[in-house]
Amino acid sequence: MNERQRLANLLRNCSKNLLLDQGMQAHGTVMKMGLGFDLMLSNDLIDMYGKCGRTGMACAVFDRMPERNVVSWTALMCGYLQNGNAKGSLSLFSKMGLSEIKPNEFTFSINLKASGFVGIAENGMQIHNMCTKSGFEWVTVVSNSILDMYTKCGRVSEAARMFNVMPVKNLITWNAMIAGYTLKGNGERALLLFRQMQGMGEVPDEYTITSTLKACSGLGAIRQGSQIHSSLITRGFLCSVRTMIAGALVDLYVKCSHLTEAQRIFDQIEQKNLVSWSALILGYAQECNLLQAMDLFRQLRVSIHHQVDGFILSSLMGVFADFALVEQDEAEKLFNETPVRNVISWTIMITGYGKHGLGRKSIRLFHQMQSEDIEPDGVTYLAVLSACSHSGLVEECQEYFSRLCHDRWIERNVEHYACMVDLLGRAGRLKEAKNLIDSMPLKPNVGILQTLLSACKVHGDLEIGREVGETLLRLDGGNPVNYVMLSNIYAEAGYWKECERLRKLFKMKGLKKEAGRSWVEIDKEVHFFYNRDETHPLTEKIHQKLKEMEQRIKSEIGYVHGVRFALHDVEEESKEESLRVHSEKLAIGLALVCGEVEKGHKTIRVFKNLRVCGDCHVFIKGLSKVLKVVFLVRDANRFHKFENGLCSCGDYW
DNA sequence: CTAGGGTTAG
Numbered sequence: 001m002n003e004r005q006r007l008a009n010l011l012r013n014c015s016k017n018l019l020l021d022q023g024m025q026a027h028g029t030v031m032k033m034g035l036g037f038d039l040m041l042s043n044d045l046i047d048m049y050g051k052c053g054r055t056g057m058a059c060a061v062f063d064r065m066p067e068r069n070v071v072s073w074t075a076l077m078c079g080y081l082q083n084g085n086a087k088g089s090l091s092l093f094s095k096m097g098l099s100e101i102k103p104n105e106f107t108f109s110i111n112l113k114a115s116g117f118v119g120i121a122e123n124g125m126q127i128h129n130m131c132t133k134s135g136f137e138w139v140t141v142v143s144n145s146i147l148d149m150y151t152k153c154g155r156v157s158e159a160a161r162m163f164n165v166m167p168v169k170n171l172i173t174w175n176a177m178i179a180g181y182t183l184k185g186n187g188e189r190a191l192l193l194f195r196q197m198q199g200m201g202e203v204p205d206e207y208t209i210t211s212t213l214k215a216c217s218g219l220g221a222i223r224q225g226s227q228i229h230s231s232l233i234t235r236g237f238l239c240s241v242r243t244m245i246a247g248a249l250v251d252l253y254v255k256c257s258h259l260t261e262a263q264r265i266f267d268q269i270e271q272k273n274l275v276s277w278s279a280l281i282l283g284y285a286q287e288c289n290l291l292q293a294m295d296l297f298r299q300l301r302v303s304i305h306h307q308v309d310g311f312i313l314s315s316l317m318g319v320f321a322d323f324a325l326v327e328q329d330e331a332e333k334l335f336n337e338t339p340v341r342n343v344i345s346w347t348i349m350i351t352g353y354g355k356h357g358l359g360r361k362s363i364r365l366f367h368q369m370q371s372e373d374i375e376p377d378g379v380t381y382l383a384v385l386s387a388c389s390h391s392g393l394v395e396e397c398q399e400y401f402s403r404l405c406h407d408r409w410i411e412r413n414v415e416h417y418a419c420m421v422d423l424l425g426r427a428g429r430l431k432e433a434k435n436l437i438d439s440m441p442l443k444p445n446v447g448i449l450q451t452l453l454s455a456c457k458v459h460g461d462l463e464i465g466r467e468v469g470e471t472l473l474r475l476d477g478g479n480p481v482n483y484v485m486l487s488n489i490y491a492e493a494g495y496w497k498e499c500e501r502l503r504k505l506f507k508m509k510g511l512k513k514e515a516g517r518s519w520v521e522i523d524k525e526v527h528f529f530y531n532r533d534e535t536h537p538l539t540e541k542i543h544q545k546l547k548e549m550e551q552r553i554k555s556e557i558g559y560v561h562g563v564r565f566a567l568h569d570v571e572e573e574s575k576e577e578s579l580r581v582h583s584e585k586l587a588i589g590l591a592l593v594c595g596e597v598e599k600g601h602k603t604i605r606v607f608k609n610l611r612v613c614g615d616c617h618v619f620i621k622g623l624s625k626v627l628k629v630v631f632l633v634r635d636a637n638r639f640h641k642f643e644n645g646l647c648s649c650g651d652y653w
Numbered sequence: 654c655t656a657g658g659g660t661t662a663g
Contacts, residue, residue: 008654015654043654050655074655106656113657144657175658182659210659247660254661278661315662347663379663 003033004041011044020052036064043071050079055088074107081110086117093127105136109145116152124149144172151180174202179211182218190215191224206244213248217255225252247275254283272305278312285319291524293319310338314345321352322634343374350383356639357648359391366400378410385419389426390638397423414440418448425455430464446476453485465489473505480506480513518583518608522594529586542589549592553622557645584608584616584633588623597629608635621645 007030014023027045035041042065049058058079062072073096080088093111096103103111108131115124128146131137137146143166150159163169163177174197181190194212198204204212209228216225229249246269253262266272266280277300284293297316300306313334320331335341335349346369353361366376366384376384381404388397401420404412417440424433433452437444449472456465469486476482483506490498519528527536536542587606596604612620612635620631625645633640641648 012654040654047655069654071655076655078655104655109656141657146657148658170657172658177658179659205658207659212659214660244660249660251661273660275661280661282661311662313662318662342662344663349663351663377663383663 004035004038007033007035007041008044011041011048015044015048015051018052020054023048023052037066039065039067039069039072043069043075046072046075046079050075050082053083055079055083055085068101070101070104070107073101074104074110077107077110077114081114081117086114089114090118090123102134103130105139105142108136108142112142112145112149116149119153121150121153121155121158124153138167140166140168140170140173144170144176147173148176148180151176151183154184156180156184156186171202171205171208175205175207175211178208178215182211182215185218187215187219187221191219191221209245210248213245213252217248217252220256222252222256222258225256243269243271243273243276247273247279250276250283251279254279254286257287259283259287259289274306274309274312277306278315281312282315282319285316285322290319290323308337310340310342310345313338314341314348317345317352318348321348321355341369341372341374343369343377343380346374347376347380347383350380350387354383354387354390357391357641359387359393359396362387362391363393363396376410378413378416381410382415382419385416386422389419389423392423392426394423394427412442414442414445414448417442418451421448421451422455425452425458428459430455430459430461434464434468446472446479449475450481450485453482453489457485457488460489460492462489462493462495477509478511480511483511484513514610516583516608516610516613518587518606520587520591520604520606522591522596527587527590529583529590531583532581533583533586536586536590538590538593541593542586545592546585546589549589549623549626550619552626553619556626557622582613582616584612584635585619588620588631592627597627601629603630603632605632605634608633611635611637612640617647621647 007026010026011023013019014026023045026048030036030038030041030045042061045061046058049055049061058076062068062076065072073092077089077092080086080092089111093103093107093114096107108127112124112127112131115127124146128137128149131142131146136142143162147159147162147166150156150162159177159180163173166173174193178190178193178197181187181193190212194204194208194215197208209232213225213228216222216228229252232245246265249265250262253259253265262280262283266276269276277296281293281296281300284290284296300312301308317331317334320334331349331352335345338345346365350362350365353359353365362384366380369376369380381400384400385397385404388394388400397420401416404410404416417436420436421433424430424436430452433455437448437452449468453465453468453472455461456468465486466489469482469489472479472482473486483502487499487502490496490502516531517528519526521527529536533539584606587608588604591604591606612633617640620633620640620642622645623629624631624642628644631640631642633642639648
């Protein structure tokens, strides 16, 4: 074997096994031997550098070549694509179009994949056209790539058309189509196809199984999912491809809330990968079992086999934010540790700060991500808008909204408008909010109308409130919340007859308000309370404590009951009494009785399933001042951070 | 010598 061939084999081996150092050495030898201009060796070098993540070097080799063939171009594009630079590959593709060299099936499939990555269908369709004209369309690899490109660009029906007319299908064709349906939330279709392919004697592989399991978990189809699971066991499939499928199985049971089964499978996995770890950790977090989730995370960190990645760190950031741990800067620490931050990890972080009323920090991150060349998408905009709105940053919010409107790559949805309605509503600019809804190019949904109605309630706007409220009763007549809000508005305006009418309607429809429930964690034990709950053994002491606190607040800062908040509930409640026994107050009372303050805790965390009542809001503000303690209350709507007599929500709960 | 399909996060 001559030296040239030996070097080529060496380079291919380095490329295959990602041996950068050895590859660079071989590069040196190539140059020393005077083979720097050899076409085949240069192509191998481009491939090797691309695979090893050195696109700069690949590019340098490419640029120095006196002549290039289609392989040189394609290898470089592939390098770009595999290192996440899909646009780079596409621009090389257009550059190549200006040269004499014609693309082949390899070039096409790489750039179809790149188009799918970028997600713009028009771009991919152009390449599809070129495939048709050059006769590559029905080369199976190319048709598969076209099909996949369409699903990634959200054109599932185009993909299905391709699937139906393809003269030759292979396993990859089926897999791509099943994955496409799954990705676009059409799980039923995916399962149908899965059965169909088996009916045609096609044998599924690990790709098929993982996509199909994902379809099941998306549908919450535990029965079908576990059927596949058991068929895997009987066919002995699990032994050979355990790690591949395990993540999807863990996720399936997690999504269906079968944590015990998820844990059981997880324990059986011999080589656990990060996917299964993160699926299980998030499963526990989703069940509000923060202790178990954190414990698993600690185990993951000390296990030597795993380098914690950006994916799991950013998921956990979201968990921390939801459990109000942003205060301890846990999420921020994780964020700084995250090796590769993408648009999702940034968005999680922006959302986290937004939920805690730290709008300025959200804005700072929003700019920082762009300075690091990560482009925001629709969800990012939603995060920053909602952060601004929750922090009352009116001008900023309007500015980002108009930026969003001018960005033609991002689709606006009702949620974006709902943020603006919330913002205007807080500011008492209800007419403008109403106009925005009336003039927006989208159909208003129940959520945005409820946002407006709730603003009407806060500002006591009868005129708009009545109109929106009555609309909501028509659109969403089964939802108790609408009755309560509207009847509050009527009552405050003194429209008692209307109140009575709503109360009757409410009873007639057999509706029930969701029972208010709060909980607090003390010494690693969670205590739950309903309104008027007297089942806790310390109930008497709790009532005593609350009375004592009321007195203190009254005498020290002149607190009065905000009785208006309880006056007009649809169900009858005695005012004074009901105010004293709201579940959130009981939970706080218990924390005080148990001496959480004396133990030196600076922060007391309370959770509530509904929104915090207005009177309790006033009360907790007072408490935070006289006790010099921070209360962090997570309710159905947002976090409230009570500190020194003020609340982060600026009294707009 | 270059290529196509899957699992965990907002």
